[in-house]
Amino acid sequence: MNREEAQFILHAYRPSGEDAHDPQFTEALALVRDDPELARWFAREQALDAAIAERIHSVSPPPDLRTQLLLARKVIRPRPWWRKPAWIAAAAAVALLISAASLLWLRRNGETEFASFRGTMSEAALDMRKHIDVMGLDANELKQWLIENRGNPDFVLPPHLADKGIMGCKVLDWHGHQVTLLCLKFGGKHVDVFVINKSDLPRLSLGTAPVFGSEHGMTTAAWRREGKIYFLAGNIPESDLKQLLR
Amino acid sequence: MDELDYEKIVTLYHHDLYRFAYSLAGNADDASELTQETYYRLLSYDRQLRDPTKIKAWLFTTLYRVFLGQKRHSTRFPHLTISSVEHELPVLTPEIVNEMDGLLVMEALLEIDEHHRTPLTLFYLQNLSYREIAEILDVPIGTVMSRLSRSKVALRGHLAARAAQRNVSNRVRMNPRHSEFQ
Numbered sequence: 565m566n567r568e569e570a571q572f573i574l575h576a577y578r579p580s581g582e583d584a585h586d587p588q589f590t591e592a593l594a595l596v597r598d599d600p601e602l603a604r605w606f607a608r609e610q611a612l613d614a615a616i617a618e619r620i621h622s623v624s625p626p627p628d629l630r631t632q633l634l635l636a637r638k639v640i641r642p643r644p645w646w647r648k649p650a651w652i653a654a655a656a657a658v659a660l661l662i663s664a665a666s667l668l669w670l671r672r673n674g675e676t677e678f679a680s681f682r683g684t685m686s687e688a689a690l691d692m693r694k695h696i697d698v699m700g701l702d703a704n705e706l707k708q709w710l711i712e713n714r715g716n717p718d719f720v721l722p723p724h725l726a727d728k729g730i731m732g733c734k735v736l737d738w739h740g741h742q743v744t745l746l747c748l749k750f751g752g753k754h755v756d757v758f759v760i761n762k763s764d765l766p767r768l769s770l771g772t773a774p775v776f777g778s779e780h781g782m783t784t785a786a787w788r789r790e791g792k793i794y795f796l797a798g799n800i801p802e803s804d805l806k807q808l809l810r
Numbered sequence: 811m812d813e814l815d816y817e818k819i820v821t822l823y824h825h826d827l828y829r830f831a832y833s834l835a836g837n838a839d840d841a842s843e844l845t846q847e848t849y850y851r852l853l854s855y856d857r858q859l860r861d862p863t864k865i866k867a868w869l870f871t872t873l874y875r876v877f878l879g880q881k882r883h884s885t886r887f888p889h890l891t892i893s894s895v896e897h898e899l900p901v902l903t904p905e906i907v908n909e910m911d912g913l914l915v916m917e918a919l920l921e922i923d924e925h926h927r928t929p930l931t932l933f934y935l936q937n938l939s940y941r942e943i944a945e946i947l948d949v950p951i952g953t954v955m956s957r958l959s960r961s962k963v964a965l966r967g968h969l970a971a972r973a974a975q976r977n978v979s980n981r982v983r984m985n986p987r988h989s990e991f992q
Contacts, residue, residue: 575959576933576940583939615904616965617934620919622912625828629842633820633849692850700879731847731880749847749880752839 567602570595574606579614636692674767681765682786682795684738686779688745689756689797696747699732706730716744716759720789725757725808738764748798755798755805762791774809776802785809820849823869826935829916830870833931834877836920844880848873866937871946874928902970910969918968926961929954 565573570592577583577592584593596606688695698709710717715735728750736743741764746757762768770793774785783805785796796805824845831844851872852865907915919927932943944954 572955572959575962576955578933578936578939580936582936586939586941588940611904612902612907612966613934613962615907616915616969617936619907619910619912619915620829620931620934621825623829623832623916625825625845626838626842629828629845630820630824632842632846633824634817636846636850637816637853692853694854695850696854700875729880749843752843 565591565595567595567599570599570602571605574609577610579610579617674765674769677765678768678770678786678793681738681760682779682784685736685743685745685756685758685795686782686784686797688736688758689782690780695734696732696745697734699747701733706733709733710735710744714742716742716761716792719744719746719757719759719792719794721746721757721794722809724810725755728808753798753800753804755796755800758795758797760793760795762788762793765793768793774806776805816853819852819865819869823866824849826937827869827873829935830931831873831877832916833919833927834874834924844873844877847876851876867942867946870932870938874946902966902973906973907969910972914972915969918965918972921968922961922964926957926964929957930961930965933958 573589573592574596577589583589596603697713701709707717709715710733713735715733725748728748730746731749732747734745734747736745736758738760741760744759746759748755748757770786770788772788774787774796777784777786779797782797783800783802785794785805787794787809796809798805800808827848828841828845831841831848832838835841835844848869852869919931922930928947929940929943932938932946933940938946940954940958941951944951947954
């Protein structure tokens with residue numbers, strides 16, 4: 565090994581000294597011990613690397629990033645009723661009976677059906693575990709993946725929203741119907757668009773203009789287009805969402 | 811993975827992941843978002859991560875892949891190339907670097923093209939050996955060494971240029987009449 569070869573290899577030697585026992589560096593380090601000029605070069609190199617590393621380490625994340633990362637774990641699905649205290653379960657059972665009676669009475673009501681859809685999809689939007697099944701696909705790969713996974717490949721998003729790019733997606737099952745979840749993230753915002761065939765919600769009366777609302781603290785919008793129902797939920801102000809959906 | 815494990819992983823790695831993300835994306839918002847997405851994926855895929863010694867490499871690999879995936883759909887991550895430094899520059903010393911702000915060093919890093927910048931940032935984070943860097947970037951060890959060698963020269967050029975620029979502006983500040991003759 566000559567001096568140039570040793571210098572080339574030693575560029576990868578961390579100034580923290582953690583690579584001291586890596587055999588890859590043994591020969592180059594031996595040369596450093598025997599060659600004073602190489603030793604001076606190496607000392608300068610290590611000092612400069614240490615200074616640059618120290619400066620890079622002085623760049624700190626925003627103070628709230630750690631809190632946000634820890635909160636991500638707290639966003640969980642509601643606990644199943646059988647795990648809740650008995651009195652809550654009893655109250656829930658009574659409520660369930662009342663709800664069941666109401667639901668029987670309202671079962672033909674499309675709005676109720678859509679409220680159930682909206683609620684389930686909003687929970688899916690909040691659930692960060694298994695949030696998406698695939699990410700980083702281009703438009704063709706995404707279409708192919710949706711075909712293979714029984715999703716809705718022929719969705720059409722409003723142009724301003726489509727411009728944001730789909731980060732990932734997933735296919736969900738809702739009472740035996742396939743729902744496609746499209747996840748979009750941009751400028752610190754996160755929205756999910758759920759696409760279901762109109763024929764799966766036959767009694768729902770919904771126009772092509774978005775209807776805005778809120779669910780679980782998120783802004784929501786729902787609209788119909790070419791035989792599909794679109795439901796969007798996300799942490800985005802309604803005014804911004806209106807701009808994206810215009 | 812239980813709550814304490816997750817908290818420990820956040821505490822141990824989120825600073826360096828954020829710095830790595832910043833060096834890829836070039837701004838704080840996207841860096842935060844990339845870091846968050848990486849941890850969301852950790853929560854989603856924790857069943858596959860039974861070996862705790864692999865978590866560090868998994869996090870850096872995942873963040874890099876998330877970045878590459880998002881870059882394909884977006885123009886927000888600029889692609890810059892190594893620019894040649896044409897003027898005569900001062901010799902860069904650790905003392906000069908020590909006087910620089912961390913974000914200024916990050917800016918200089920961002921002037922290097924992504925292929926060279928990525929291993930260099932991972933090297934300076936010092937958490938990962940060149941072998942681990944090669945695994946994360948999925949390139950041969952020799953490629954990592956060669957990129958490190960080239961990118962170090964480029965980074966020093968950019969840092970020296972910034973140091974020279976700062977010296978000129980300091981001189982102008984010290985002698986306001988200087989600007990009248992420009």
